[in-house]
Amino acid sequence: MNGSSFMRPAVILLFVAALAAAPFAVNQGLLFLIGIAMLQAMFALSWNLMFRYAGLASFGHAMFYGIGGYAVAAIIFHGFPLPFLLAILLSTAIGAVVAFVVALIVLQRAAGIQLAVLTLALSQLVLLFVSYTDFLGRDDGLSGLARPVLDFGFFTLDLRSPTAFYYFIMVAFALVTAGLLWFVSGRFGRVLLAVRIDSERAAFLGVDVRRKRIFVFTLAGAIASFAGALAAPWAQIISTDSMSWFNSAQPMLATLLGGAGSYWGPVIGAFGLILVNYFTRTFVGLSEFMVGGILLFVVLLAPSGIAGFFEMLRRMRNRTRTASAREHNQ
Amino acid sequence: MSVLVAKGIRKTYGSLEVLKGVDLSVGAGETFAIIGPNGAGKTTLFKVLTGEVSAQGGSVSFDGKDVTRLPAFVRARMGFGRTFQVARVFGELSIFTNVVLAIEARKVNGGESCGRWWDWRPSADTSDEARSLLESVGLGRQGDEEAGLLSHGDKKRLEFAVTLAGKPRILMLDEPTAGMSAADRKSTTNLLRDLKAKGITIIMTEHDMDVIFDLADRLMVLNYGAVVSQGDPVTVREDEMVKQVYLGKGVGHA
Numbered sequence: 263m264n265g266s267s268f269m270r271p272a273v274i275l276l277f278v279a280a281l282a283a284a285p286f287a288v289n290q291g292l293l294f295l296i297g298i299a300m301l302q303a304m305f306a307l308s309w310n311l312m313f314r315y316a317g318l319a320s321f322g323h324a325m326f327y328g329i330g331g332y333a334v335a336a337i338i339f340h341g342f343p344l345p346f347l348l349a350i351l352l353s354t355a356i357g358a359v360v361a362f363v364v365a366l367i368v369l370q371r372a373a374g375i376q377l378a379v380l381t382l383a384l385s386q387l388v389l390l391f392v393s394y395t396d397f398l399g400r401d402d403g404l405s406g407l408a409r410p411v412l413d414f415g416f417f418t419l420d421l422r423s424p425t426a427f428y429y430f431i432m433v434a435f436a437l438v439t440a441g442l443l444w445f446v447s448g449r450f451g452r453v454l455l456a457v458r459i460d461s462e463r464a465a466f467l468g469v470d471v472r473r474k475r476i477f478v479f480t481l482a483g484a485i486a487s488f489a490g491a492l493a494a495p496w497a498q499i500i501s502t503d504s505m506s507w508f509n510s511a512q513p514m515l516a517t518l519l520g521g522a523g524s525y526w527g528p529v530i531g532a533f534g535l536i537l538v539n540y541f542t543r544t545f546v547g548l549s550e551f552m553v554g555g556i557l558l559f560v561v562l563l564a565p566s567g568i569a570g571f572f573e574m575l576r577r578m579r580n581r582t583r584t585a586s587a588r589e590h591n592q
Numbered sequence: 593m594s595v596l597v598a599k600g601i602r603k604t605y606g607s608l609e610v611l612k613g614v615d616l617s618v619g620a621g622e623t624f625a626i627i628g629p630n631g632a633g634k635t636t637l638f639k640v641l642t643g644e645v646s647a648q649g650g651s652v653s654f655d656g657k658d659v660t661r662l663p664a665f666v667r668a669r670m671g672f673g674r675t676f677q678v679a680r681v682f683g684e685l686s687i688f689t690n691v692v693l694a695i696e697a698r699k700v701n702g703g704e705s706c707g708r709w710w711d712w713r714p715s716a717d718t719s720d721e722a723r724s725l726l727e728s729v730g731l732g733r734q735g736d737e738e739a740g741l742l743s744h745g746d747k748k749r750l751e752f753a754v755t756l757a758g759k760p761r762i763l764m765l766d767e768p769t770a771g772m773s774a775a776d777r778k779s780t781t782n783l784l785r786d787l788k789a790k791g792i793t794i795i796m797t798e799h800d801m802d803v804i805f806d807l808a809d810r811l812m813v814l815n816y817g818a819v820v821s822q823g824d825p826v827t828v829r830e831d832e833m834v835k836q837v838y839l840g841k842g843v844g845h846a
């Protein structure tokens with residue numbers, strides 16, 4: 263038995279406790295950023311779901327984040343009489359449907375670099391479409407979005423309070439993270455890993471590779487839309503930035519930084535990026551410089567990211583431990 | 593009755609004609625061996641039969657059904673099981689998980705339950721089956737090791753267990769003993785003989801003639817993508833054409 267089987271639950275518990283304590287410990291600005299970090303972490307997890315478990319590198323994933331955001335923003339902005347939870351659900355569903363259609367078309371043949379280029383091009387097309395649509399506020403987007411009050415009959419949840427909304431996001435983040443972890447740890451996750459490692463070999467086990475990939479792409483699109491749908495009312499604004507190539511790069515950077523080989527890598531990376539941005543906010547350009555520098559460092563010295571780096575340390579420690587135990591026995 | 597029938601298979605890579613109209617018919621429970629010098633087209637023929645690549649001409653039928661246009665995964669579900677000349681295992685996963693994957697895929701495709709839907713671990717049934725399969729190929733003790741770290745011969749054995757986990761009706765083995773030690777070769781041959789006794793249909797290529805003469809009911813010799821000779825092993829061995837193909841090498845050491 264190695265140390266990490268005790269360490270991991272402890273670290274996760276500590277992380278959850280820190281998130282829960284944040285509203286009492288930090289100022290409004292930082293609280294807002296931690297909320298964004300959780301949403302970006304979900305976004306990054308969904309990207310790595312495709313990357314790690316199906317071998318699909320999408321370069322246009324922000325398309326779905328933006329679709330979810332715009333859907334919910336339009337409902338709020340134009341005052342459609344739809345309860346907030348249903349609006350979130352509907353936005354997620356729209357993202358899932360679009361992702362499914364994109365997957366049907368794009369995954370027909372494309373993989374690797376073709377997939378990257380196609381998804382990037384599609385996301386730019388959607389962005390262009392949005393920037394010409396009056397209903398969606400053209401280039402300016404939709405701003406001044408009112409945060410909702412959830413009415414459950416027997417009690418109400420007033421999300422106009424930043425703390426309440428923060429906890430709302432935290433619960434969503436916990437549910438998505440736990441649900442996804444359960445999903446990838448099970449039978450389906452095993453099959454997906456096989457598809458990514460050697461899709462041809464997996465086919466000879468009777469696995470319908472294309473169908474699995476379409477499913478994963480759709481699920482990832484749905485989760486990204488869900489994150490986007492929460493981000494719009496949290497920030498009270500949505501603009502085409504949400505679907506820009508820059509935002510598409512965020513989950514990739516987070517995954518690279520945190521480590522694609524670990525489930526928690528994208529979460530670590532997303533929080534890391536937000537922290538770098540926060541601590542360098544007063545120096546224009548410093549955050550890009552820092553992010554660039556850190557990434558260079560990670561790629562050169564810890565190619566499997568922060569999570570991979572800790573894993574490597576653990577293995578090294580175990581190895582020295584078994585080696586010294588062996589010496590001891592002799 | 594024939595289980596697998598191929599007619600007039602033609603396959604070209606660019607201007608290279610790798611298979612020049614190959615016919616073959618394998619009966620139920622038969623062990624059918626394909627031999628031939630390097631580059632004869634044996635692996636390519638396997639790929640066409642299993643659906644990994646499509647041929648320019650000809651047809652393949654399985655159990656009387658035309659499968660020529662069916663993709664590999666559908667053929668696998670119909671009962672094709674194959675191993676590769678260079679064993680392909682899921683290297684990042686544990687040995688145990690490799691086999692579990694195959695068992696679970698078979699169960700799902702056969703409409704069987706894989707245990708409680710919310711339980712992320714393999715069911716007790718699946719685990720037991722995986723362990724006994726690993727036991728049968730002599731990898732019983734190493735389940736937790738990463739498959740990618742196995743020796744070449746052990747990878748072959750693992751791949752064999754993975755393929756058997758699919759309970760195939762026809763086993764297609766591309767050089768099952770290539771790169772194995774003499775002892776491993778012996779145990780693989782024994783394993784194959786047991787499977788043969790159970791009535792499973794086997795198609796194999798092999799360079800080791802001892803293995804071939806030990807197991808094969810029928811033998812086909814391929815050279816430059818054409819069938820040179822076909823029949824029971826003893827007759828084929830005496831065939832003048834075959835001796836010419838293997839000239840200087842001696843049939844026993846081809």
Ligand SMILES: Nc1ncnc2c1ncn2[C@@H]1O[C@H](COP(=O)(O)OP(=O)(O)OP(=O)(O)O)[C@@H](O)[C@H]1O
Binds near residue numbers: 628631
């Ligand atoms: N993907 C490919 N593209 C081009 N040529 C190929 C390809 N695959 C095989 N070939 C060629 O087809 C011919 C037959 O190859 P094949 O692998 O089927 O032979 P083989 O009988 O299995 O040989 P060996 O005994 O060495 O395994 C060879 O000349 C090979 O170079």
Ligand SMILES: [Mg+2]
Binds near residue numbers: 634635636677766
């Ligand atoms: Mg070959």
